Amino acid sequence: MSKPFDQTDHAELKVLEQELSQQLRQYREAGLKLDLTRGKPGPEQLSLSDELDGILQGNYRDGSGTDLRNYGGLDGIPEAKALFAEMMGVDASEILVGGNSSLTLMYFAVLFALYQGVAGSDSAWIKQGDSVRFLAPVPGYDRHFSICQQLGIEMIPVDLGDAGPDMDEVEKLVARDPMIKGIWCVPRFSNPSGCVYSSATIKRLAQLPKIAGPHFRVFCDNAYAVHTLQADAPELDNVMASFKQAETADALYLFGSTSKITFAGAGVSFAAMTDNNLRSFKQQLLISQIGPDKINQLRHVRLLRDMAGIKRHMQGHAALLKPRFDIVLKHLSDGLGGLAIANWTEPKGGYFVSFDTRPGLAQKVVELAGSAGVVLTPAGATYPYGKDPRDSNIRLAPSFPSLEEIDKAMQVFVCCVKLATVQQLLA
Amino acid sequence: MSKPFDQTDHAELKVLEQELSQQLRQYREAGLKLDLTRGKPGPEQLSLSDELDGILQGNYRDGSGTDLRNYGGLDGIPEAKALFAEMMGVDASEILVGGNSSLTLMYFAVLFALYQGVAGSDSAWIKQGDSVRFLAPVPGYDRHFSICQQLGIEMIPVDLGDAGPDMDEVEKLVARDPMIKGIWCVPRFSNPSGCVYSSATIKRLAQLPKIAGPHFRVFCDNAYAVHTLQADAPELDNVMASFKQAETADALYLFGSTSKITFAGAGVSFAAMTDNNLRSFKQQLLISQIGPDKINQLRHVRLLRDMAGIKRHMQGHAALLKPRFDIVLKHLSDGLGGLAIANWTEPKGGYFVSFDTRPGLAQKVVELAGSAGVVLTPAGATYPYGKDPRDSNIRLAPSFPSLEEIDKAMQVFVCCVKLATVQQLLA
Numbered sequence: 001m002s003k004p005f006d007q008t009d010h011a012e013l014k015v016l017e018q019e020l021s022q023q024l025r026q027y028r029e030a031g032l033k034l035d036l037t038r039g040k041p042g043p044e045q046l047s048l049s050d051e052l053d054g055i056l057q058g059n060y061r062d063g064s065g066t067d068l069r070n071y072g073g074l075d076g077i078p079e080a081k082a083l084f085a086e087m088m089g090v091d092a093s094e095i096l097v098g099g100n101s102s103l104t105l106m107y108f109a110v111l112f113a114l115y116q117g118v119a120g121s122d123s124a125w126i127k128q129g130d131s132v133r134f135l136a137p138v139p140g141y142d143r144h145f146s147i148c149q150q151l152g153i154e155m156i157p158v159d160l161g162d163a164g165p166d167m168d169e170v171e172k173l174v175a176r177d178p179m180i181k182g183i184w185c186v187p188r189f190s191n192p193s194g195c196v197y198s199s200a201t202i203k204r205l206a207q208l209p210k211i212a213g214p215h216f217r218v219f220c221d222n223a224y225a226v227h228t229l230q231a232d233a234p235e236l237d238n239v240m241a242s243f244k245q246a247e248t249a250d251a252l253y254l255f256g257s258t259s260k261i262t263f264a265g266a267g268v269s270f271a272a273m274t275d276n277n278l279r280s281f282k283q284q285l286l287i288s289q290i291g292p293d294k295i296n297q298l299r300h301v302r303l304l305r306d307m308a309g310i311k312r313h314m315q316g317h318a319a320l321l322k323p324r325f326d327i328v329l330k331h332l333s334d335g336l337g338g339l340a341i342a343n344w345t346e347p348k349g350g351y352f353v354s355f356d357t358r359p360g361l362a363q364k365v366v367e368l369a370g371s372a373g374v375v376l377t378p379a380g381a382t383y384p385y386g387k388d389p390r391d392s393n394i395r396l397a398p399s400f401p402s403l404e405e406i407d408k409a410m411q412v413f414v415c416c417v418k419l420a421t422v423q424q425l426l427a
Numbered sequence: 428m429s430k431p432f433d434q435t436d437h438a439e440l441k442v443l444e445q446e447l448s449q450q451l452r453q454y455r456e457a458g459l460k461l462d463l464t465r466g467k468p469g470p471e472q473l474s475l476s477d478e479l480d481g482i483l484q485g486n487y488r489d490g491s492g493t494d495l496r497n498y499g500g501l502d503g504i505p506e507a508k509a510l511f512a513e514m515m516g517v518d519a520s521e522i523l524v525g526g527n528s529s530l531t532l533m534y535f536a537v538l539f540a541l542y543q544g545v546a547g548s549d550s551a552w553i554k555q556g557d558s559v560r561f562l563a564p565v566p567g568y569d570r571h572f573s574i575c576q577q578l579g580i581e582m583i584p585v586d587l588g589d590a591g592p593d594m595d596e597v598e599k600l601v602a603r604d605p606m607i608k609g610i611w612c613v614p615r616f617s618n619p620s621g622c623v624y625s626s627a628t629i630k631r632l633a634q635l636p637k638i639a640g641p642h643f644r645v646f647c648d649n650a651y652a653v654h655t656l657q658a659d660a661p662e663l664d665n666v667m668a669s670f671k672q673a674e675t676a677d678a679l680y681l682f683g684s685t686s687k688i689t690f691a692g693a694g695v696s697f698a699a700m701t702d703n704n705l706r707s708f709k710q711q712l713l714i715s716q717i718g719p720d721k722i723n724q725l726r727h728v729r730l731l732r733d734m735a736g737i738k739r740h741m742q743g744h745a746a747l748l749k750p751r752f753d754i755v756l757k758h759l760s761d762g763l764g765g766l767a768i769a770n771w772t773e774p775k776g777g778y779f780v781s782f783d784t785r786p787g788l789a790q791k792v793v794e795l796a797g798s799a800g801v802v803l804t805p806a807g808a809t810y811p812y813g814k815d816p817r818d819s820n821i822r823l824a825p826s827f828p829s830l831e832e833i834d835k836a837m838q839v840f841v842c843c844v845k846l847a848t849v850q851q852l853l854a
Contacts, residue, residue, distance in 0.1 A: 046496040054481030069473040069690040107715035263496040266722040288534035295693040
């Protein structure tokens with residue numbers, strides 16, 4: 001049966017509900033324990049970088065002769081700055097290479113802007129009004145939202161489409177509310193939709209600071225900059241160059257890391273920004289740290305070498321990830337295609353498939369799947385405050401489980417989506 | 428000539444001034460470039476841990492089988508928790524092992540207490556009055572003071588003696604000012620005096636929260652916990668046990684790191700606190716990071732193994748450091764002994780000698796030494812806001828330079844102290 005559910009009559013739906021419930025009972029009895037929650041690289045992906053430990057062969061000095069074992073070097077080692085600056089499309093003078101977490105760099109960037117100010121203490125967001133607000137393109141990344149929530153920054157959701165955030169809406173909101181001080185962006189292979197911001201979107205983002213005022217910041221988390229799954233994946237414009245052309249480069253913070261290039265928990269992170277911003281950021285950052293683990297940075301340079309090396313390395317990841325995405329998409333297409341009960345993305349890079357049920361069903365689907373041992377990202381997690389107003393979006397993360405596990409988990413998932421939908425239609 | 432300067436007559440002082448000025452001129456002409464500023468381990472000390480890179484031999488799993496290459500494990504790996512908990516004298520459940528910087532953990536602990544609260548948002552210090560204050564035992568560590576300064580916490584200096592802070596003064600201040608919310612302590616081999624807090628001091632510190640109220644915190648940076656220079660170095664009481672006995676353990680945050688055990692820039696850090704505190708701290712910390720570099724933690728466990736291993740390792744450091752301290756102390760004693768113009772500490776551990784000129788001379792001495800190519804920690808750096816009210820304290824850090832360099836630098840230093848003093852007496 002593959003006609004749209006809304007063209008299916010009551011009796012047929014009743015039969016279908018019986019069948020699907022029976023199927024789900026079988027899955028439950030199978031005692032599955034499957035996890036599609038977080039965007040964690042799988043063990044084989046991690047093994048692509050196993051050389052890292054020991055790669056220095058006792059040489060702890062960088063090219064300029066600095067002893068990397070000692071304190072110092074807040075902005076990272078020259079070789080790492082050069083490599084990751086190229087990857088982020090900025091000058092080597094415009095990057096800081098840090099520890100194992102770009103999330104920490106983002107946290108500090110928001111924290112400093114909020115309390116210390118992006119241009120002297122008078123510019124501290126907290127001093128400019130009662131409530132600081134951010135735009136949150138949705139669906140988006142829960143850890144971005146958590147930073148705002150902890151720091152008391154109110155989030156205003158705006159829809160994220162295939163070409164990026166709804167820029168009409170973004171411009172309108174920013175124009176009428178001077179307390180909107182930032183926007184979260186994942187410009188290439190967005191988490192979770194996988195969309196790549198179009199040239200037009202990047203150009204309009206670069207114009208945004210002219211509407212929003214001097215202390216507005218675009219927090220551009222380019223976490224999946226080189227994480228393509230197939231050769232025809234769309235490229236991203238050079239974001240920094242676009243902002244420079246618009247003469248708004250001081251409003252841009254770019255972030256990235258090797259968390260999904262080398263070791264998820266032991267990579268290196270980076271923040272790119274204008275010389276102006278970097279000077280002030282480093283001054284603030286130095287209060288909480290003397291410098292990052294420079295040795296691990298050198299390990300990364302030795303392993304990845306140059307942009308060609310990074311691309312080769314990423315092909316290894318794609319070879320492991322692509323089949324996983326293929327299984328997910330095949331199950332969705334085979335199981336749900338033509339039923340007109342769900343939408344999903346078919347990303348050409350990144351770590352996620354973004355899935356939308358009919359309104360009001362995401363939480364139900366996650367519950368049903370959980371009851372059969374398939375753990376999904378909690379419904380709502382892709383929205384500020386964990387609240388999806390349509391209760392519709394589910395993030396599927398197929399990188400970590402094995403092909404067999406994904407196959408099994410997706411059977412259960414498809415069954416749960418259909419069952420929840422049938423039950424809604426019958427209610 | 429070795430009689431006290433205040434028993435030396437004007438004419439003799441005049442002659443002495445001539446001689447010392449002549450000597451300083453010669454040092455200047457020698458074109459020296461020596462640095463006694465920061466407490467950085469020397470290259471030979473760092474080499475004691477050169478095995479670290481490569482020590483895992485391809486095994487990236489901890490004892491419980493967790494793949495350390497991946498995300499997760501906010502509080503560190505079990506082996507590292509066990510080892511450093513023993514070192515800090517706490518239960519393994521009471522420690523979080525983090526990245527390469529204990530300064531960052533301290534920064535977060537202050538930040539969270541200030542804005543998020545140590546026991547729910549109502550307890551946020553910022554909500555309890557207009558100005559938050561800390562006690563700052565002096566001389567102390569400039570980076571502790573910088574955290575307070577950036578976060579707008581006012582510091583009140585209290586004198587640090589041979590047995591720790593002046594507890595009469597501490598208790599008096601805390602009793603009359605409920606906005607004093609914290610105190611910085613370096614309880615063993617304090618930076619820079621090298622003093623070890625006595626049992627009596629620790630006991631009174633443990634009683635302090637009863638006077639100061641429920642949201643007061645003792646920030647105990649046990650950075651030199653195992654950093655003895657000689658066998659008869661005084662032990663520190665178990666700080667956590669003392670606070671538990673006083674039933675004030677929730678008021679204690681303990682910090683430490685391997686920065687001066689293994690690699691200064693690539694070690695591991697830890698924070699120890701009660702289960703209560705740790706639960707809330709982790710909840711806050713998780714907003715800015717998924718987890719520390721667990722691989723580097725395993726490297727450290729493989730290298731150091733157990734407390735006996737740490738002790739052996741620290742003997743290697745002592746063998747390199749002791750001769751450096753000996754030269755410093757010999758120059759001070761030979762050059763300044765009996766002149767009654769300066770005081771200095773003779774530490775049995777740690778990284779510094781704390782030196783006091785006659786009031787009003789520290790800055791002058793640092794300038795004179797600088798003019799002859801000997802860079803010293805800026806005068807005042809050991810005081811909040813960089814202001815030593817007596818302009819008297821200078822921190823000498825002999826760990827990094829070679830024996831020859833220290834020998835040369837200390838000749839210059841002694842000459843500058845004498846010259847500055849003579850000039851003051853003649854003025």
